[in-house]
Every structure is written in C-alpha cells, then in structure tokens.
Amino acid sequence: MPVESTTPRSQETRARQNAVVELMRISPIADELATLFASAGHKLYLVGGSVRDAMLGRLGTDLDFTTDARPDAVLEIVRPWADAVWETGIAFGTIGAAKRGTTCEVTTFRADSYDGVSRNPEVRFGDSIVDDLVRRDFTVNAMAIDLSTKKLVDPHGGMDALAAKALDTPLRPEVSFADDPLRMMRAARFVSQLEFVPAPRVIQAMTDMADQIERITVERVQAELSKLICGGKPRLGIELLTHTGLADRVLPEVPAMRLEIDEHHQHKDVYQHSLTVLDQAIDLEDGEPDLILRLAALLHDIGKPDTRRHVPGGGVSFHHHEVVGAKMTRKRLRALKYSKEIIDDVSQLVYLHLRFHGYGKGEWTDSAVRRYVTDAGDLLERLHKLVRADCTTRNRRKAAALRRTYDHLEERIERLRAQEDLAKVRPDLDGNEIMKILGIPPGPLVGKAWTHLKELRLDRGPLSHEDAIAELHTWARDNGIE
Incomplete structure (x- = not known):
C-alpha cells in the first residue's frame, strides 16, 4: 500500500491542487471579473489572504483582488456588474462589490510609504504586481494568481513558507512592522489561527518594536486580539504576545500572572494555569468559537x-x-x-x-x-x-x-x-399588585417591596398567593408603611 509523501514538495503540490479546486469553486465570480477587466485592458489578480486560503483549501466568500486599473476605472468596470458597490476605501484604492453572495474587494496596485508615526500610508498607486506584493505583511500573503492564466505569482517564496508553516516578511520585519505595527498582532493571530511558526527575526523584531503597537488605534488592536482568541490555538498566540512583550502593552494583566503561584501548587504559575483553563474551555465549546467564554477563561x-x-x-x-x-x-x-x-x-x-x-x-x-x-x-x-x-x-x-x-x-x-x-425567577406579586395591596403610588417603595419578595422567592421557592400577601404586609409593618 503506497504511503503518501509529506515532503515540502508534495505539500506544495497538494497546495497547488487545493488552489485549483478552490478557484474552480469560485470561478464564476473570478472569471466574470477577470473577463470584464481584460475587456477594459486591465489585469486582475486574486491576491493575499485569498490565495493563502485557497492553497489551504479554506477559501471563504470574501475575496481580495488587485489590479493595475485605477479606482475610478475599477468603479466603471464593476458598477454595472455587481449587485452592490461601496466606495468607503476608495481613498486607499479599494472598491468593494457584492455579487451572488460573494464579497469582492478590488484594490489598485500599491506602492505605499508610511509616515512612521501613525499607520496611515501615503497612498501611491503602482504599476507592478511584484512591487505590490513586496509591501504585503507576510510571505504567505504575498502571493497572487493571475486570473487570465490561472498561474501563481510568488516572488517571495510564499508557497514554500506555507508548506513549512513558516511566518516571515517579504521585507525585513523591522521595515514591515514600522510601516504597520498592527502586523505584529497579526503575526500572533496567524500563529493562533493557522499554527504558523514565526521566523526568529520576526520574533526579535516584535520584541524590539513592541512599543510601536501604541501607534495603532485601540479598535484595530481589539479586532486582531478577538480573532486571535477565537483561533484554533489561541494559547500559542497569547504565548507569542507574552514572550515578545506585546501583551504588556495590550493585555498586561495576563503576563502579570506569571509571577504568582497557583494556590493548588499543581502548576508552574497562574499564567500557565490560565492558559490550560483556556484550552479546556475550548474543548467544552459547542460549535463556533465563544469569545465571551474564552476571554473569561483567560x-x-x-x-x-x-x-x-x-x-x-x-x-x-x-x-x-x-x-x-x-x-x-x-x-x-x-x-x-x-x-x-x-x-x-x-x-x-x-x-x-x-x-x-x-x-x-x-x-x-x-x-x-x-x-x-x-x-x-x-x-x-x-x-x-x-x-x-x-x-x-x-x-x-x-x-x-x-x-x-x-x-x-x-x-x-x-x-x-x-x-x-x-x-x-420573579416575586410572587408584581408591581401593580404591590401598589394595590399596600395602597401606595409608583415609586421607590414599590421597588423595595418587589426586591424583598424576590429574596423570599429565592430563599423559599414559590409562595402561595395568600402567603405572598401576608409576607408583603409583614414587610410593610416592619418598615412603617402600614
């Protein structure tokens, strides 16, 4: 009986096959768009996370494309075709469109530079798919598929990195993270979601540049943290944040637990205990990841x-x-x-x-x-x-x-x-009955009587109507109301 090879080359072949299968599945949308762009004299590529997920056999209904067409031309091409179009990202070269339940984002080739203070890019449009890919966050996201030929464009070894589950940056990580410090949080998220292993230079850059995360808005940090926690292995992502010092900036209470010994003396520290509780809570989930349960466990x-x-x-x-x-x-x-x-x-x-x-x-x-x-x-x-x-x-x-x-x-x-x-669980008498029995108007006294009857209900279980009225009168006398 033949044994399936698990070498990087066989993994690469399997990834390419997965991509073809996934492209066939979404081909009506992708092919229609590619045909429209080609008719207008432009190139269109499936790009970034969409290519990565296609390679992994987990492509969803949110697709990312890139093109040499400028935003106004993209609008002109997609508007007659799409079921809906939105322009909220047009300043950054992105046009959104929906077609038959699939969401598409088409972004003009970019050649951005960043101001080094915020994460806001100085938007410059490019003319080359290779130049566009080099500004992507990680090599596994720096791949594209030319939709006119169905050929892979992979100038930074993204396929090899994907096969090895290696997380590295197309540029030096110090440059990539200086451009957008949120990429450091995204690295931890990919560790959680896909069990990628960050390259040593990525970990070092995250450690050296942890304070740069403060350039990012809280809302964007929270969104990445939530995705990390809802990943398949959030423990790995949390450990990376803690090891690099990012957690000290984002969730400082978690690394602070490393100093404390759990009272059961069965764990190295409270930090490790909490990560174990997180793992065990995940094992008890029913279906979809439960952000509330996972946050509580952590x-x-x-x-x-x-x-x-x-x-x-x-x-x-x-x-x-x-x-x-x-x-x-x-x-x-x-x-x-x-x-x-x-x-x-x-x-x-x-x-x-x-x-x-x-x-x-x-x-x-x-x-x-x-x-x-x-x-x-x-x-x-x-x-x-x-x-x-x-x-x-x-x-x-x-x-x-x-x-x-x-x-x-x-x-x-x-x-x-x-x-x-x-x-x-409610009192055996409602507010209207309380007011009628005691002859009092709406106000704080009604709420106090209601709370007293609820406490009795919790202590003794359901009371008969007569017993509830008797208890209300006793409370009223004790409080000088009758």
Missing part, C-alpha cells in the same frame, strides 16, 4: 496578583480574587473598547467562577442553588463550562471528585428547573 484569575497573601506554613491565599478580578476585567475590556454586552458578560463570569467551590459535597440549600442560577442568568451554560475548565489538578482522584460534585450540582439545578421556572 482572565478568570487576573485578580490573584493583587490579592496574594502568604499564610503560616508557607502557603499562599488569594481571598476575593474573583471580586478584584471582575473589576480588573471590566477595566481592561473597557480600555480595549469591547461592547458593553461583552464587558458585562465576561466580568460576571469572572466574578462567579469561584462560587461553586462553596458547594462542598452538596451542602448548598435549594436557596443557594436558586441564587447560583439567578446570578448566572443567561450565562449559566458558559459558567458550567468555565467551572469545569477551571479544574486543572493533576490528581486524578481529586479531578474525578470535582467532576462528580459539579455533576451533582447540575442535576439539582435540573430538578429545580423541573419544579420551578428558574430562568424567570
């Missing part, structure tokens, strides 16, 4: 450095690190300009991740279980995953006991759910 212990205390006998404690960590998480995610929803959800998961450890061997009352579910709200399933991922002990017996205990908690939650609608 950040769940960032409060430990500020709460570390040495205790008699040589131990270490981190009391209330979940409270401190939730505040730190909120502050960091705000600084990165994440949405309010993401900030709230990740911070709440960090705050709640330690709650389960008070469960013991099942000593919680039904009231405590209700509060656990109510406090988690829509985050309950994510909280289940985070708590389970946070079990990283190498002691198999202890790990098995923790899993059984959490199984028991989940079983209790399901039993209570079957008896009560835990997802909609």
Whole structure:
C-alpha cells in the first residue's frame, strides 16, 4: 500500500491542487471579473489572504483582488456588474462589490510609504504586481494568481513558507512592522489561527518594536486580539504576545500572572494555569468559537496578583480574587473598547467562577442553588463550562471528585428547573399588585417591596398567593408603611 509523501514538495503540490479546486469553486465570480477587466485592458489578480486560503483549501466568500486599473476605472468596470458597490476605501484604492453572495474587494496596485508615526500610508498607486506584493505583511500573503492564466505569482517564496508553516516578511520585519505595527498582532493571530511558526527575526523584531503597537488605534488592536482568541490555538498566540512583550502593552494583566503561584501548587504559575483553563474551555465549546467564554477563561484569575497573601506554613491565599478580578476585567475590556454586552458578560463570569467551590459535597440549600442560577442568568451554560475548565489538578482522584460534585450540582439545578421556572425567577406579586395591596403610588417603595419578595422567592421557592400577601404586609409593618 503506497504511503503518501509529506515532503515540502508534495505539500506544495497538494497546495497547488487545493488552489485549483478552490478557484474552480469560485470561478464564476473570478472569471466574470477577470473577463470584464481584460475587456477594459486591465489585469486582475486574486491576491493575499485569498490565495493563502485557497492553497489551504479554506477559501471563504470574501475575496481580495488587485489590479493595475485605477479606482475610478475599477468603479466603471464593476458598477454595472455587481449587485452592490461601496466606495468607503476608495481613498486607499479599494472598491468593494457584492455579487451572488460573494464579497469582492478590488484594490489598485500599491506602492505605499508610511509616515512612521501613525499607520496611515501615503497612498501611491503602482504599476507592478511584484512591487505590490513586496509591501504585503507576510510571505504567505504575498502571493497572487493571475486570473487570465490561472498561474501563481510568488516572488517571495510564499508557497514554500506555507508548506513549512513558516511566518516571515517579504521585507525585513523591522521595515514591515514600522510601516504597520498592527502586523505584529497579526503575526500572533496567524500563529493562533493557522499554527504558523514565526521566523526568529520576526520574533526579535516584535520584541524590539513592541512599543510601536501604541501607534495603532485601540479598535484595530481589539479586532486582531478577538480573532486571535477565537483561533484554533489561541494559547500559542497569547504565548507569542507574552514572550515578545506585546501583551504588556495590550493585555498586561495576563503576563502579570506569571509571577504568582497557583494556590493548588499543581502548576508552574497562574499564567500557565490560565492558559490550560483556556484550552479546556475550548474543548467544552459547542460549535463556533465563544469569545465571551474564552476571554473569561483567560482572565478568570487576573485578580490573584493583587490579592496574594502568604499564610503560616508557607502557603499562599488569594481571598476575593474573583471580586478584584471582575473589576480588573471590566477595566481592561473597557480600555480595549469591547461592547458593553461583552464587558458585562465576561466580568460576571469572572466574578462567579469561584462560587461553586462553596458547594462542598452538596451542602448548598435549594436557596443557594436558586441564587447560583439567578446570578448566572443567561450565562449559566458558559459558567458550567468555565467551572469545569477551571479544574486543572493533576490528581486524578481529586479531578474525578470535582467532576462528580459539579455533576451533582447540575442535576439539582435540573430538578429545580423541573419544579420551578428558574430562568424567570420573579416575586410572587408584581408591581401593580404591590401598589394595590399596600395602597401606595409608583415609586421607590414599590421597588423595595418587589426586591424583598424576590429574596423570599429565592430563599423559599414559590409562595402561595395568600402567603405572598401576608409576607408583603409583614414587610410593610416592619418598615412603617402600614
């Protein structure tokens, strides 16, 4: 039985075959565009990440093209053909178009230079595909396919780099990163998404130039960080950011955990523990990458450095690190300009991740279980995953006991759910009933009465209508309302 070769040459051949298959799949769009551009006397190339992904057999419906045609000519060519056209990037030579569910971006050959202060290029259009490719971020993205001939243009060895999973720059990395420091974040993202291995000179340049990331807007940094975290191996990307010092600029709370010893004494440090929790949370995901769960897993212990205390006998404690960590998480995610929803959800998961450890061997009352579910709200399933991922002990017996205990908690939650609608825990009387029974107008007193009845509901479960009215009257008398 023949054995398939895995040499770089066979990998290159396979990559070329993948590219042909992918091009056949998108050929109606690409061929139509190529024909239109050729009729107008212009060349058109599939370029950059689209070529890389075609080689890897993972091309999506967002396609990047480059051409010698100037933006006005591109508009004239694509406008009658496309279902929709947008000009938001026209100042940088890019025209966007949509056709039958495929998004196309066509950019005029570029020969930009950068001002070295911001990442804004001084836009200059070029006349050569080779000159255009040399300004690309990495060699694996510096390939193009001439759509008129279906031939590969690869002046910087991108195919060889792709076969070797090597990440390097067409120019010296110091020049490339000075042009656009965001490329350093993108390097870490490709490590996470595609498991590329950065060249030593790339790592050195990232280390030497880490402070240059501050030239980039927070929004763009956040977008790259989110893509990294949602990659297939985010641990690798985080480790690269930490090793090069970029994390000190972007997510400083993460490398800060390297200094702290985990209280279980089963890991080298809290930093390594957090990366392990991230890995294990990913293993528990259902389908698509969950940014909120992954951020919570990575950040769940960032409060430990500020709460570390040495205790008699040589131990270490981190009391209330979940409270401190939730505040730190909120502050960091705000600084990165994440949405309010993401900030709230990740911070709440960090705050709640330690709650389960008070469960013991099942000593919680039904009231405590209700509060656990109510406090988690829509985050309950994510909280289940985070708590389970946070079990990283190498002691198999202890790990098995923790899993059984959490199984028991989940079983209790399901039993209570079957008896009560835990997802909609509300007082047994609503605001209108409270006002009618007590004879009070809308205002703060109604809210206080409502909160009191909700606490009773959590403690005791559903009350009968008569018992709820009796409890309301008792509360009113105790507070001088009746």
